[in-house]
Amino acid sequence: MTARLSLRGVTRRFGPVAALDGVTLHVAPGEFLALLGGSGSGKSTLLRVIAGFEAPDSGTVQLDGADLFGVPPHRRPVNMMFQSYALFPHMSVAANIAYGLKREGLPRAEITARVAQAIAMLRLEGMETRKPHALSGGQRQRVALARALVKRPRLLLLDEPLGALDANLRERTGFELRAIQRESGAAFVMVTHDQAEALALADRVAVMDRGRIVQAGPPREVYDRPSTRFIATFLGAANVLEGTRTEDGALDCPGAGCTLRAEAPLPEEAAAVALRPERIRLAPEPGENTAVGTVEESAFRGDSSLLLVRMQGGATLRVSHAEEDGAPPPRGATVRLAWDRDDVVPLLP
Amino acid sequence: MKALLRLVPGLWLTLLVAAPLALVAVLALSWQADGVPPYEPPWAGQGLNPDNLRLLLEDPHYRDSLLQSLVVAALTGGLCLLLAAPMGIGIARAGRWRNVLLAAVLLPFWTGFLIRIGAWIGLLRDEGWINAVLRALGLTQDPIPLLYTDGAMLLGMVHAYLPFAVLPIFAAATRLDPALEEAAADLGATPGHSFLTVTLPQLLPALAAAFLLVFIPAAGEYVIPELLGPPDATLVGRVVFQEFFQNRDWPVASALALALLALLTGPILLYQRLGRAG
Numbered sequence: 001m002t003a004r005l006s007l008r009g010v011t012r013r014f015g016p017v018a019a020l021d022g023v024t025l026h027v028a029p030g031e032f033l034a035l036l037g038g039s040g041s042g043k044s045t046l047l048r049v050i051a052g053f054e055a056p057d058s059g060t061v062q063l064d065g066a067d068l069f070g071v072p073p074h075r076r077p078v079n080m081m082f083q084s085y086a087l088f089p090h091m092s093v094a095a096n097i098a099y100g101l102k103r104e105g106l107p108r109a110e111i112t113a114r115v116a117q118a119i120a121m122l123r124l125e126g127m128e129t130r131k132p133h134a135l136s137g138g139q140r141q142r143v144a145l146a147r148a149l150v151k152r153p154r155l156l157l158l159d160e161p162l163g164a165l166d167a168n169l170r171e172r173t174g175f176e177l178r179a180i181q182r183e184s185g186a187a188f189v190m191v192t193h194d195q196a197e198a199l200a201l202a203d204r205v206a207v208m209d210r211g212r213i214v215q216a217g218p219p220r221e222v223y224d225r226p227s228t229r230f231i232a233t234f235l236g237a238a239n240v241l242e243g244t245r246t247e248d249g250a251l252d253c254p255g256a257g258c259t260l261r262a263e264a265p266l267p268e269e270a271a272a273v274a275l276r277p278e279r280i281r282l283a284p285e286p287g288e289n290t291a292v293g294t295v296e297e298s299a300f301r302g303d304s305s306l307l308l309v310r311m312q313g314g315a316t317l318r319v320s321h322a323e324e325d326g327a328p329p330p331r332g333a334t335v336r337l338a339w340d341r342d343d344v345v346p347l348l349p
Numbered sequence: 350m351k352a353l354l355r356l357v358p359g360l361w362l363t364l365l366v367a368a369p370l371a372l373v374a375v376l377a378l379s380w381q382a383d384g385v386p387p388y389e390p391p392w393a394g395q396g397l398n399p400d401n402l403r404l405l406l407e408d409p410h411y412r413d414s415l416l417q418s419l420v421v422a423a424l425t426g427g428l429c430l431l432l433a434a435p436m437g438i439g440i441a442r443a444g445r446w447r448n449v450l451l452a453a454v455l456l457p458f459w460t461g462f463l464i465r466i467g468a469w470i471g472l473l474r475d476e477g478w479i480n481a482v483l484r485a486l487g488l489t490q491d492p493i494p495l496l497y498t499d500g501a502m503l504l505g506m507v508h509a510y511l512p513f514a515v516l517p518i519f520a521a522a523t524r525l526d527p528a529l530e531e532a533a534a535d536l537g538a539t540p541g542h543s544f545l546t547v548t549l550p551q552l553l554p555a556l557a558a559a560f561l562l563v564f565i566p567a568a569g570e571y572v573i574p575e576l577l578g579p580p581d582a583t584l585v586g587r588v589v590f591q592e593f594f595q596n597r598d599w600p601v602a603s604a605l606a607l608a609l610l611a612l613l614t615g616p617i618l619l620y621q622r623l624g625r626a627g
Contacts, residue, residue: 051531052534053531053534072534073531073534073535074533074534074536074539074543075537078535079535079536082528082531082532084528086528086529086532087532088529088532088533089529089551090550090551099533099538099546100537103542104537147532148536
């Protein structure tokens with residue numbers, strides 16, 4: 001299957017700073033990709049390069065195999081949903097949605113039909129004649145989405161699509177977005193700084209840091225097997241344990257007061273491993289991959305409690321203790337922690 | 350303290366706006382007379398004089414002067430708009446040059462108004478710089494009459510009022526969201542289309558305000574038509590001056606001034622509405 005979108009070695013510099021540093025990325029037709037990164041990671045610049053608002057200094061951008069170099073934004077079969085929504089304040093909801101279709105010069109009847117269809121799809125009935133300022137945040141978000149989707153783009157770009165919504169609306173709108181993406185069949189590329197959003201919505205997550213894509217893969221894979229320390233701490237706030245690699249490929253970690261052993265010997269250059277808080281359990285017996293510490297703090301989180309455990313070597317581990325495993329150990333208790341080999345994830349520097 | 354704060358503008362309005370206006374209204378209903386001052390107020394025995402106001406409607410000289418003033422003011426406003434729209438939008442988008450360009454627009458205010466008009470006379474007269482250059486280039490032998498023409502008058506008006514038109518357009522253009530033009534481009538609009546359908550409609554209130562800000566003072570302008578315009582440009586400002594100082598007919602001059610004010614109340618109210626909306 002050929003890729004819908006192919007980026008190869010895309011670099012964009014702003015003065016001495018490389019906002020994008022050799023980004024290579026492929027998006028399949030119908031795929032929902034999340035670009036996840038902090039502010040300044042280059043994710044928004046990447047989106048603007050795809051839309052045509054920024055020209056890359058080097059590298060190529062291809063849509064269905066056709067090079068987009070020098071193609072201005074208004075001639076790209078790509079549409080974008082802006083972070084601020086960028087609705088036209090002097091136009092009604094219907095006029096906003098129809099704007100892109102009018103530019104295509106479609107017959108009036110078809111424009112009317114497609115606008116009505118988009119309005120029905122995004123549950124905006126009754127809002128047609130309102131101006132954007134008379135809409136709620138969630139309604140504006142849906143108008144912005146309708147305005148982009150009504151063009152039936154092959155690729156839809158979404159810049160923090162849920163960013164301006166409150167927490168309640170976010171979850172519901174996230175599910176809607178997912179359903180709309182399946183229904184429309186377009187490839188979606190979404191920029192977000194919210195890891196939960198990226199993991200929940202996307203088929204594939206590409207984590208960006210300082211202008212590079214540091215890891216791309218299905219959400220579960222990126223979450224379970226982060227490849228670098230940055231990803232491990234950015235996604236789900238894993239414990240990062242540092243130490244020295246032993247002869248037989250384990251990690252001797254003085255901070256935790258133990259030796260951590262993974263399924264396979266650690267790579268030569270690994271000097272740290274990640275350990276997810278929810279993969280650490282309490283163990284009755286000493287043994288391989290166990291260590292002793294004292295509970296310093298305990299915070300109740302509904303379905304679990306987050307424990308901060310001070311290890312004998314001085315390091316602090318975050319441990320998620322599931323409610324179904326019984327009451328968590330009290331503050332000050334000495335506990336033995338254990339984990340499986342499979343949960344020890346080697347990190348590259 | 351609050352009462353005092355209200356007293357100051359109240360006093361200002363009474364002394365400098367309401368009182369002179371009332372005086373003008375009384376004058377317009379008075380009788381011309383020989384003497385100092387050259388009029389007789391209605392309470393001196395002859396009663397109210399309706400002839401001055403009636404004269405404005407009946408005598409084409411006055412009617413035309415009012416009409417001509419409105420036409421010249423509209424032309425000045427239109428030309429200013431044509432120049433100020435690209436200037437205001439351009440300056441708003443000039444990045445780090447913005448403040449320099451804005452200062453350049455305001456720079457003429459640092460020179461006396463009459464000196465600037467004098468400079469135009471120096472440029473435009475028969476022995477002026479422009480004719481000298483044209484002759485030196487061999488484009489003409491006899492000087493082309495430039496000064497004391499409608500063109501020179503409009504040039505002077507546009508020159509004097511342009512900054513007033515640039516400022517509101519600039520202010521509105523800085524408030525535009527650049528994402529909107531990007532959104533238009535993203536949806537398939539060419540830059541021209543995007544300007545016409547997205548940028549321009551949002552600037553309409555500012556463009557109307559800029560036009561009125563020029564139109565209203567230009568309608569009563571006296572100095573520029575006098576110094577640069579043709580002798581037959583009988584604009585209302587000039588006619589008021591002639592009636593007042595040459596014919597010593599204060600009542601007719603006052604009636605003319607009142608008529609101009611009445612004609613301008615519509616545009617002034619419109620301008621204030623736009624100001625509130627913006």
